[in-house]
Amino acid sequence: MIAEAGHYALVLALALALIQSFVPIIGARVQDAALMNVARTTALAQFVFVAGSFAALVTLHVTSDFSVVNVYENSHSLKPLIYKITGVWGNHEGSMLLWVMILGLFGALVAAFGSNLPLSLKAHVLAVQAWIAAAFYLFILLTSNPFLRIANPPIEGRDLNPVLQDIGLAVHPPMLYLGYVGFSISFAFAIAALIEGRIDAAWARWVRPWTLMAWIFLTLGIAMGSYWAYYELGWGGWWFWDPVENASLMPWLAGTALLHSALVMEKRDALKVWTILLAILTFSLSLLGTFLVRSGVLTSVHAFATDPTRGVFILLILCVFIGGGLSLYAWRAGTLKQGGLFAPISREGALVLNNLFLTTACATVLVGTLYPLALEILTGDKISVGAPFFNLTFAPLFLPLLLAVPFGPLLAWKRGDLLAASQRLTAAGIVSLVSFAIVWAWMRGGSALAPLMIGVAIFVILGALTDIVQRINLFGAPPATSWARAKGLPRASWGAMFAHAGLGIALIGIVCESTWNAEKIATMRPGDIAQVGAYSARLDGISQQQGPNYREQVARFTVSRDGSVVGTMTPSKRNFPARGSSTTEAALLTRGASQVYISLGESNADGAIAVRVYYKPLVLLIWFGPVMMAFGGLLSLSDRRLRVGAPKPAKTARMLQPAE
Numbered sequence: 001m002i003a004e005a006g007h008y009a010l011v012l013a014l015a016l017a018l019i020q021s022f023v024p025i026i027g028a029r030v031q032d033a034a035l036m037n038v039a040r041t042t043a044l045a046q047f048v049f050v051a052g053s054f055a056a057l058v059t060l061h062v063t064s065d066f067s068v069v070n071v072y073e074n075s076h077s078l079k080p081l082i083y084k085i086t087g088v089w090g091n092h093e094g095s096m097l098l099w100v101m102i103l104g105l106f107g108a109l110v111a112a113f114g115s116n117l118p119l120s121l122k123a124h125v126l127a128v129q130a131w132i133a134a135a136f137y138l139f140i141l142l143t144s145n146p147f148l149r150i151a152n153p154p155i156e157g158r159d160l161n162p163v164l165q166d167i168g169l170a171v172h173p174p175m176l177y178l179g180y181v182g183f184s185i186s187f188a189f190a191i192a193a194l195i196e197g198r199i200d201a202a203w204a205r206w207v208r209p210w211t212l213m214a215w216i217f218l219t220l221g222i223a224m225g226s227y228w229a230y231y232e233l234g235w236g237g238w239w240f241w242d243p244v245e246n247a248s249l250m251p252w253l254a255g256t257a258l259l260h261s262a263l264v265m266e267k268r269d270a271l272k273v274w275t276i277l278l279a280i281l282t283f284s285l286s287l288l289g290t291f292l293v294r295s296g297v298l299t300s301v302h303a304f305a306t307d308p309t310r311g312v313f314i315l316l317i318l319c320v321f322i323g324g325g326l327s328l329y330a331w332r333a334g335t336l337k338q339g340g341l342f343a344p345i346s347r348e349g350a351l352v353l354n355n356l357f358l359t360t361a362c363a364t365v366l367v368g369t370l371y372p373l374a375l376e377i378l379t380g381d382k383i384s385v386g387a388p389f390f391n392l393t394f395a396p397l398f399l400p401l402l403l404a405v406p407f408g409p410l411l412a413w414k415r416g417d418l419l420a421a422s423q424r425l426t427a428a429g430i431v432s433l434v435s436f437a438i439v440w441a442w443m444r445g446g447s448a449l450a451p452l453m454i455g456v457a458i459f460v461i462l463g464a465l466t467d468i469v470q471r472i473n474l475f476g477a478p479p480a481t482s483w484a485r486a487k488g489l490p491r492a493s494w495g496a497m498f499a500h501a502g503l504g505i506a507l508i509g510i511v512c513e514s515t516w517n518a519e520k521i522a523t524m525r526p527g528d529i530a531q532v533g534a535y536s537a538r539l540d541g542i543s544q545q546q547g548p549n550y551r552e553q554v555a556r557f558t559v560s561r562d563g564s565v566v567g568t569m570t571p572s573k574r575n576f577p578a579r580g581s582s583t584t585e586a587a588l589l590t591r592g593a594s595q596v597y598i599s600l601g602e603s604n605a606d607g608a609i610a611v612r613v614y615y616k617p618l619v620l621l622i623w624f625g626p627v628m629m630a631f632g633g634l635l636s637l638s639d640r641r642l643r644v645g646a647p648k649p650a651k652t653a654r655m656l657q658p659a660e
Contacts, residue, residue, distance in 0.1 A: 003068050006056025007147040013049040014137035016042045020130035024123035036119050039126035040111040047108035054101045061088050067153035070146045076159035078549040086169040087160040093146035100136045102181045124192035135317045143310045159578035168228030179218025180286040185210040187283035190276045194332040204266035215255045216633040222248050223626035234584035234599035236614045241390045246369045247289030253362035254282040257355045264348050273333050284322040291318050346416040350408035357401040364393045402456050406463020428462035450515040460504030464497045491639040498632030506625025512618040520613045533615035536560050550574040571598045593620040
C-alpha cells in the first residue's frame with residue numbers, strides 16, 4: 001500500500017499543479033484577490049503531497065520492499081541504512097522525484113515567505129513554477145514512475161551501484177538540485193515580469209535572495225561533487241571537463257553573472273533587459289543539464305542510463321520552457337523601459353565587465369560541450385573535446401576577470417575614479433608582484449605561468465581585504481573605532497569580501513596541485529617503499545576483510561617524511577558480489593592543506609599489487625575556496641536588506657506602492 005499511496009500522492013500533486021497553473025493567472029487578469037490567493041494554498045498543498053510521495057519511496061527503500069522495481073534495482077537488504085536512504089536518489093526515477101520535491105519546496109517557500117510581494121506578481125510567479133512542476137510530474141508518471149511493482153517479487157535486490165555507496169551521495173545530489181531547481185524561482189520571476197510588462201529595482205530586490213540561495217547551494221554542490229570524484233574514483237583528479245560536470249558549471253557561471261547584474265539593477269535601475277535574459281538563460285542551462293544527464297545523448301560516468309522515450313520527453317520540456325521563455329522575452333523586452341545611465345568607469349561598468357567575461361566563458365563551455373553532439377548528428381563523426389580545448393579557451397577569459405575583481409568594490413556608483421582605485425590597491429599589487437618573483441625564483445626559472453597565477457590569486461585575496469580594511473579605517477583609527485565600523489558594515493559587504501577572497505584561495509589550490517603534484521605508479525610487495533615528493537610510503541601488508549555487502553582487500557602503508565613516521569594509510573578495493581563489480585577506496589593523509597593520496601590497482605598472482613601514490617600540495621584549498629565563497633553568499637543572504645521573507649510593509653504604504 002505504501003507504493004500505491006506514494007503514486008497517488010504524486011498524481012494529486014500533479015492535479016494541484018494544474019490548478020495552480022491557471023487559476024491564479026485568471027485571478028490576476030480579472031483582479032480577483034481570492035483567485036490569486038489560490039496560488040499560495042495550492043503551492044503549500046502541492047509540496048505536502050510530493051514530499052509525502054518522496055517519503056513513501058524512502059520508506060520502501062529502508063524496509064527493502066523488493067516488490068517495487070526501483071528498490072529491487074537499486075538496493076540490497078545487507079546495505080547499510082545510510083546507503084538505503086541515499087540510494088533513493090542514486091537512480092533516475094528516485095532522483096527525479098527528489099528534483100520535483102525540491103521544486104515543490106521552493107514554490108512553498110515563495111508562498112510562505114513571499115508576503116512582501118505584490119499579489120499579482122506572486123500569483124504569476126507561482127503559476128510559472130507550477131507549469132514547470134506539472135511538466136515534470138507528467139514526465140515522472142509517464143516515463144519514470146518510481147513505484148512500479150514486480151508481479152513475482154524477488155528475495156533479494158541487485159544492490160546500488162558501488163561507486164554511489166558513499167557519503168558523497170548524501171550531500172552532492174541534494175545540494176546540486178537545490179542549486180539547479182532554485183534558479184527556477186529566478187526564471188519564474190522573469191517570466192512573471194514579462195507577462196506583467198513591469199520590472200524595476202524592487203523586482204531585483206525580490207529576486208536576488210532566491211538567486212543567491214540557489215547560487216550558494218550550487219557552489220557547494222559542485223565543490224562536493226569535485227571532492228567526491230577526487231577521492232572515490234581513484235584517479236587523483238578533481239575536475240575532468242566531463243560533459244555533465246560542464247552542465248553544472250554553466251548555470252553557475254550564468255547565475256554568478258545574474259547576481260551581479262541584479263545588483264546593478266537594484267542600485268541603479270539599469271540593465272533591466274539583460275537581467276531578465278540572464279534569469280531565463282540560467283534556468284535554461286539547468287534544464288539543459290537535466291537533459292544531458294538523462295537523455296542518453298552522451299556517455300559520462302555521471303549520466304543515467306535512459307531509454308529514448310525519456311530523452312524525447314525531456315527535450316520537449318526543454319523546447320517548451322526555453323523556447324517559450326525566449327520567445328516571450330523577444331516579444332516583451334522591447335516594451336520594458338531602460339533604467340539609469342552610468343559611466344564606463346564605475347562600479348556598474350565593472351559589474352558589466354564581470355558579466356561579459358562570465359557569459360563568454362559560459363558560452364565557451366557550452367560550445368565545447370555541445371559541439372561533439374551536433375557534429376555527430378550532422379555528419380556521424382565522433383570527436384571528443386577535452387581538457388586541452390577548455391584550458392586554452394576558458395582559462396584566458398578568467399585571467400582578466402580575476403584582475404578586474406578587486407577594482408569593482410573600490411569604484412563609486414555611476415562615475416568612478418580608476419586612478420584612485422588603483423592607488424588604493426597599490427599595497428595588494430606590490431605584495432602580489434613580490435609573491436610572483438619569489439615563486440618564480442623558487443622554481444629556478446622555467447614557465448612563469450604558475451607563479452603569475454599565484455600572484456594574481458594573492459592580488460584577488462588582498463584586493464578583497466583592502467576594501468574592508470579601508471572602509472573600517474583599520475590602520476588609521478583607534479581599534480575600538482575600527483571595531484565599531486566593522487560591526488556597522490552591511491553583511492553583504494562582508495559576504496562580497498569572503499566570496500572574492502574564496503575565488504583567490506581556490507585558484508592557489510588549483511595552480512599548486514596542477515603544477516607541483518608528484519605521482520608514483522609502482523607494483524609493490526610487502527616491505528617495498530614508494531617515494532613521492534618528500535614522503536615515502538612503505539607497504540606493510542595486505543589483508544582481506546568482510547563488509548556488510550562487500551568483500552574488501554585492504555593494504556596498510558606507513559608514511560614517513562625525512563625518516564619520521566607521519567601516519568598510516570589503508571587504501572582498499574571492494575568487491576560487491578550482488579553487482580559483480582568493484583570500487584577503489586583511496587586513502588588520504590592530510591598535512592595542512594596538502595595531502596598524500598594512495599589508491600590500489602589490480603593484484604598479481606605472486607602477491608604484488610599495483611599502487612598509485614600522489615603528493616598533492618595545497619590541494620584542499622581547491623574546495624576550501626568554494627566553501628568560503630558559499631559562506632560569503634550566506635552572509636549576504638542574512639543581510640536584513642536581502643533576507644527572504646522581509647517584514648511586511650505598513651498596510652497603507654503597501655496599498656500605495658509595493659515595498660522593497
